[in-house]
Amino acid sequence: MEQPFAEYLDDFTRRDWQTLDPEDVSAPVRIAVVGLGWFAREWALPGIARSAFTDATVVTDVDAEAVETVAAERDVHGVSPEELRAGSVADEYDAVYVATPNATHLEYVTAAAEQGKAVLCEKPLEATLDRARRLVSACRDAGVPLMVGYRMQTDPAVRRLRDLVRAGVAGDVIHVHATMSQTMLGELGSDHDQWRLDAQLSGGSAVMDLGVYPLNTIRFVLGTDPVRVSGRTRTEHEAFADVDEHAMYRLEFPGGVDAMCTVSQNAQHASRLEITGTDARLILDPAFYEREDRGFALDRGGTRIDVDFEQVHQLEEEFAYFGHQLLAEEPFSPDGDHALTDMEALDGIYESAETREPVALSGELPD
Known part of the structure; x- marks a missing residue:
């Protein structure tokens, strides 16, 4: 392969954003997973587990049976959405991942921001532009970092x-x-x-x-x-x-x-x-x-x-980036x-x- 291709395609799966050695990290970022649909269960939770910089510690969903099942499978705390929003187990997580229907993102992100937790919210941000703006403002006003789940960007x-x-x-x-x-x-x-x-x-x-x-x-x-x-x-x-x-x-x-x-x-x-x-x-x-x-x-x-x-596991890459940037105290993009x-x-x-x-x-x- 001739230049100019080789210098960009060699070491294809390199993480050009990573500066921390996982072995030097004393503890991963603890994540509360909000929403236990098929994507969270089949992809996000495995991605969090595969990442050296993150660990799922709390799960919640409007489906109480799903919460009980996943909590047992993953050996994590299972709580109701009301308990999560009230901050009942806020000491058990450092960040919140929101993977609920679009029109419910705002309420969960606002609650996380009020608790001072970093947020990773799935895309699109919300069901309407106005609600998306309110979501971003909630994080900005609370001074908490907000990343949006564009997993393609870390692939x-x-x-x-x-x-x-x-x-x-x-x-x-x-x-x-x-x-x-x-x-x-x-x-x-x-x-x-x-x-x-x-x-x-x-x-x-x-x-x-x-x-x-x-x-x-x-x-x-x-x-x-x-x-x-x-x-x-x-x-x-x-x-x-x-x-x-x-x-x-x-x-x-x-x-x-x-x-x-x-x-x-x-x-x-x-x-x-x-x-x-x-x-x-x-x-x-x-x-x-x-x-x-x-x-x-x-x-x-x-x-x-x-x-x-x-090939890489896209959600492992996304959560590794999320956890890494928090631990390195570096800003997110996106x-x-x-x-x-x-x-x-x-x-x-x-x-x-x-x-x-x-x-x-x-x-x-x-x-």
Whole structure:
């Protein structure tokens, strides 16, 4: 492999953010896990356990049976949401991970902030832009650090993609294409009575639940934010009557760079990100799902290079970063302000879908 590729792709899974040696850490960051859905149980809790910088010590959920089961399985404290919000076991954790339905993030993050606990909140931040702003303000006013769960940003494949774009390996970026789809009712279970199908709890489905992945990953890789968005949504299946089933959206970035994205909750499983520049194409395929290995390829001058690398557990990387930054007393990226840019873009995509007009983004953050 010739330069300029090798220097960025050698030691592919390196943690370019890590400065602490786990053996020098006296105690990991103790985490209270709020919300015990399939993602928390199958991915987040194992990720916390695999990370050398974190340890789950408390769990809670509105489902008391789930709390009892997980507490026994993990040998941790199981408490009710009311007990957690009241701070009954606040001495048992240093940070709070919120993985509940979108519209309930604010209440749990506010409670954690009032207790002086660091927060890792799942994305999107909340069900609406206004509530997301209130969430960020709650942490800022309390002086507690807030990280948002964009697990793609700590995945080495995405970080190497960003390195190559920054180094100009693709030349000038011309356009970006991304797609993310799944048969939600099959992959996440056949029960139609779930919060992702409830607009009040989710804020939307295809755009909010899936669209945030291409949106944020493209922002991260390009190192810039969209200035205008447009979108179109449609719904066909009766189970999605309250939310968007399929969506297409366009992100306009400075310099005339466009990103075209398609997402669907009811289509053949797909996950791909492709960046096309004047000199090369950079491809992640598969790209976005935690349950599939990432594929990384470069196509330059008619020669395609598929990079073979050791896969990582995305949630282990995310929680390792979260715990490491707290222990090192270093700031987080992505933080709350970063996530608010996504919330404004998501809000703009839905507005565009209604008005059939593009929506300019202000880029303004609250005081």
